[in-house]
Amino acid sequence: MRLKGKVAIVTGAAKGIGEGIALKLAEEGSNVVVSDIDLNGCKNVCDKIEKKYKVKAITIKCDVSNKCDVENMVDRTLKKFRKIDILVNNAGIYPLKPFLEMAEDDWDKVLDVNLKSVFLCSREAAKVMKAGAKIINISSIASLIGYQNLAHYCASKSGMNGLTRAMALELAPKKINVNAIAPGAIETPGLKKVFNKEVEKQIISMIPLKRIGLPEDIASAVAFLASDESSYITGHVLVVDGGWTIQ
Ligand code: NAP
Numbered sequence: 393m394r395l396k397g398k399v400a401i402v403t404g405a406a407k408g409i410g411e412g413i414a415l416k417l418a419e420e421g422s423n424v425v426v427s428d429i430d431l432n433g434c435k436n437v438c439d440k441i442e443k444k445y446k447v448k449a450i451t452i453k454c455d456v457s458n459k460c461d462v463e464n465m466v467d468r469t470l471k472k473f474r475k476i477d478i479l480v481n482n483a484g485i486y487p488l489k490p491f492l493e494m495a496e497d498d499w500d501k502v503l504d505v506n507l508k509s510v511f512l513c514s515r516e517a518a519k520v521m522k523a524g525a526k527i528i529n530i531s532s533i534a535s536l537i538g539y540q541n542l543a544h545y546c547a548s549k550s551g552m553n554g555l556t557r558a559m560a561l562e563l564a565p566k567k568i569n570v571n572a573i574a575p576g577a578i579e580t581p582g583l584k585k586v587f588n589k590e591v592e593k594q595i596i597s598m599i600p601l602k603r604i605g606l607p608e609d610i611a612s613a614v615a616f617l618a619s620d621e622s623s624y625i626t627g628h629v630l631v632v633d634g635g636w637t638i639q
Contacts, residue, residue: 394619396421399473401465403456403513404483406433408580409530412607413480413614418445420615422478425469427454429483448473456483456509466516478618479517481510482530484548488541488586499544506548510555514570518559523567526618529556530610531572531629533637549574553629560627569626571617576633578605600635 400417404410406428414424418441426434426441426449434451441449450472454465469476484506489498514527521527534542535549553572560570577583577595583604587595596602613632616622631637 393419393421394615394621395478398422398477398618399425399469399475400478400480400618401425401427401469401476401513401517402480402482403427403454403509405437406430407437408582409575409578409607409610410480410482411437412611413482414449415441415444416608416611416615417478417480417618418447418449420619421445421447422618423448423473425450425452425465425473427452427456427465427483429453429455456481456513457504459512462509462512462516465513466520470520476517476521477525479513479521479525479527480530480614480618481513481527481552483509484530484532486532486534486542486545486582486586489544490541491543494544502544503548503551506545507551507555510552514555514559518563518566518568521566521568524620524623525568526622527559527563527568527570528614528617529570529572530614531556531574533574533576533631533633535572535574535629536631536637556629557627564626569617569623571622571625571627572629573610573613573617574629574631574633575610576605576631576636578607578610580607598636598639599633600638603634605632605634
């Protein structure tokens, strides 16, 4: 158990990749704050954690783009656990919209939920984090290559990579490591909303390892970056995509 006794906040943890990360961190011995706008989903994940692992888990409803919600999430975490060792900025949205039809509101929503949130959550958590703490941002391969109908999303995730490097520099004197993971296509409720079977087949044919990834594939990488084993890695963007972007 690489994370015994640690305290982790995972945002967007009610389902999908966030749920996979929350379960993996618990398996590794960390107490977990399961946070999302979907409180029922959070409760289900908490139940799974407490049934399976000998750690504590609590749910906190938080819209990561809302400063008051974020402050409340950090306050409640400190009241319950007295510290924050790991922050996983996972919450994110990817609604498809052609560039020429993209309204200002579409742009603002995606940038707020995917990028401003990382600034808000990381700043709040980093104020109280101690040496050895870790911040892990869930980016996307859309931060590295362009995708149709996702201009706002691509911009938000590229921004996240830049923010990861800048935070890594500024937080290095406090010995807080900041890294990002860039997943390829991962099987989640969110992805099911934008993929049909035909698109899925096409995508699998483009992935050298010939499968869509699972939340566990991302969770394993998060567990490594959250552990002391990665203490000399900071400001890095780790691609986890079955080889999709190496061609
Ligand atoms: P998902 O299945 O849609 O799950 C995301 C969770 O975040 C949902 O519970 C969602 O609630 C919640 N959420 C949405 N807006 C929020 C907000 N403002 N504050 C807090 N929580 C919020 O998504 P996913 O596929 O697991 O994606 C998770 C992360 O991985 C995202 O950052 C995404 O960009 C990134 N990613 C995913 C893939 C992929 O292929 N799945 C690939 C690359 C990167 P509701 O369901 O109620 O909206």
